[in-house]
Amino acid sequence: MENVATAEEIAHAEHGHEEHELSFLQAYVFSQDHKVIGIQYAITALLFLLFGFTLMMIMRWQLAFPFRPVPVIGGLLGANNAQLMAPEFYNSLGAMHGTIMVFLGVVPLAVGGFGNYVLPLQIGAPDMAFPRLNMASYWSFFLGGIVMIASFFVPGGAANSGWTSYAPLSVIATEGQTWWLVGMIFLITSSLLGSVNFIVTTLQLRAPGMSFMRLPFFVWAQLVTSFLLLLAFPPLEAAGVLQIMDRVADTSFFMPSGLVTGDGPLEISGGGSPLLWQHLFWFLAHPEVYVLILPALGIVGEIVTNNTRKPLWGYRVLVASLIFLGFMSFIVWAHHMFLTGMGTTISTFFQTTTMIISIPSVVILSALFLSLYGGSIRYTVPMLFALAFLPMFGIGGLTGLPLGLTAPDIHLHDTYYVIGHFHYVVAPGTIFALFGGIYYWYPKATGRLMNDMLGRIHFWGSIIAINCVFMPMFITGLAGMNRRLYDGGLEYAHVQEVLEWNQFMSYGAWALGFFQIFFIFNFFWSIRHGKKVGDNPWDATTLEWQTPSPPPHGNFSTPPEAYRGPYEYSVPGASSDFSMQGQAPGANPEPAKV
């Protein structure tokens, strides 16, 4: 061990990093180290996820018990003394729940958190290609988040025109909508800077021997995701600027001629197009949903191969599917606009591309399922989440099919069926994968395992509760219950029979909230009291498991090299059931350091 320590000291002195001389601010607040930034992203995102989840739990009170006073916090919610939720406030909750979960929660955690922390380690790099840019990305995200939260406190409250902010409603909405737009500009900027960083890092900083076909599946997923973010976000940034102009400078980009509100005809030039907003919004927002799922697929891939002790099935097919999926995602967007009066030809075009894009999704899911066959499955907590992900994502994906076909979409558009569909993919889909990833990489980042029993309670409680929340949505949706109704559909004859599900779903949501307490407690408790582990507690093969837990600044004391593929598990004739990617041939397969 003394040799190693000396070698590290020499390496330190040679590259002249004065990490031990960095102030607290420089080391932990304005850090340029991808691991610190990754943790900053992760914790901030988890807090936003909790906040966005809380907004939903409040919404579900209104849906379960319409027009009953909201307990405890009712005084904050309405315009009257009866502590009833004002309809505009319900709409704010809805719009901000969506915005916060997608843009402040899931993507920053999946890409900013996991991507930043794991990607450089898995490719054998000392950091991201542009560490200062990385820091700027995080702080831009943080500022965007502040602006979004602050919007709750302006006159009229937060944005309440849906996370989709359709014009003309969003243009005539209260002040909070402008804050939403400004917040989005910060978030989009953060994302763009980050995506440049990820792509350059992956292409340029791979260790010797780390060819593209030896990259872990997680890295490929992050690479494709970064291309999606790079090319799809800018039109929304443009659209955001245009909507700000409409709201603040009285332009008519999205405002048609002849609009009349309660105050009379609008004094604007008119001539604009609400559909233009929809095109520019969905041009991003469709690739955005693949941004939501791809990192999750990457994480599940890593966990599955590690806990089946065999390589992922069909690595090349998986990579090809990722790339094809990414490409197709740019030409399906108007399946969100089937009911806007587009002609049948173009509707058919988008229906066709939407059906085609389901193929790579199915291929990837099938490959992950096939990876289980013949494996020695270890039911660790990460594996529980990864295993649950597979059928949950399956349900989410399959329920997308009737939505992508123009004919059934006439019935299902804007109903709870849609909400059920996309929540299945994102909630028991992506978010479960992200939980799995946290349990999986937590020992790498902290040197300690999260508590196993608490993890299992978290898992089982969540999987049951989450299905109670979202499965009934297909029932209510098929019955025709519209989304975004602040009274839960109370006044519509065609949904009276399914109204009882509202209460059931709300109980499910509150139960789901209850079981997250186990996770939150576990996350913080294990920092001090979790079981201590070494470099490679999961006996995994990829390069990050060759570094100390947690890795030092610069990650690798000696520059690593990739000698084989990423998933050399159960290689016939090998002395151990796994061969690490960075271990030179002939060396002891057990990692040397503890």
Added chain:
Amino acid sequence: MSGSAEEVREHIATYKKIAGALAVGTVVTVLVSYLDVSVAIGITIALIIATTKASLVVNYFMHLGEERSQWLMVTLGLTAIFWLVLMLVPLWTIADHIGVANTLPNANVHEIAEGEEH
């Protein structure tokens, strides 16, 4: 850009020619705009000239003609494709009523309001 002084001087000679071409292109664009042609033809000619000028800048000033990186070419190729999609596909959604303005039923509400004031 490659290193030797000779090559750089050759490049400089090229830059001067391209600068001239760009100046000519600008003049032509403006002159053509005074021709009495339909909007469609006018747009086509203007875009052809603009694309030509742009290609010169990209190829010679930005040295894309000398870049050999596949990843760069693929990225820019994809960008070009998606840019075209963004330009053309939204048009397709209103293709059945191009040239006919859709206003809401209340578009003449001002006249109605003024009429009612009497």
Added chain:
Amino acid sequence: MEIPYTVAERPDTGLNNVKLGIWLFLASEVMLFGGLFSTYILLRVGAVEWPLGAEFLNIPIGTVNTVILIASSVTMVMAYASLKLGDFAKYKTYMLATVLLPVLFLCIKGYEYYEKVSHDHLPSHSTFLAIYWTMTALHGLHIIGGIVVNGYFWGPGSKMWHAKPAMFENRVEAAGLYWHFVDLVWIFLFPVLYLL
């Protein structure tokens, strides 16, 4: 471990980090202005009537501005070539021109804007003016960004030439790529807004 390929080219990709980074950024900028061009197309195609550019815009002034911006692109590439030849003095001259020419552009643009405001031709006046103001203003912000960056590399940043010339060349090349892109946008913007 130092971060590799910050200046030197990586053999299998043929790029250094900064060059790849700036091209990726430019790809995103193509999509940003693409969103605005798409807006222009959709609004114009759907409009009852659309004015000729000449009704609101001054073509000779626009032409002068176009020539100014193209000239600044030429001086930018000459600045970079001078660096490659090791002629720091020439670099400073060309780079100064590259900074001052767009300042002139902005002054002329500012005059155009002032004229518009005094005739009440604000963005709220019509969709044509709305898209004109927005696109030229966003382009103008990009010009300001370029002036700042190029100014930095002409002024305080140019000290890097003496300490790390290869890195400085590399940075100036990247700044040049950005600047040419800003010129490219105007090459399309001018005919679309002014001439059509």
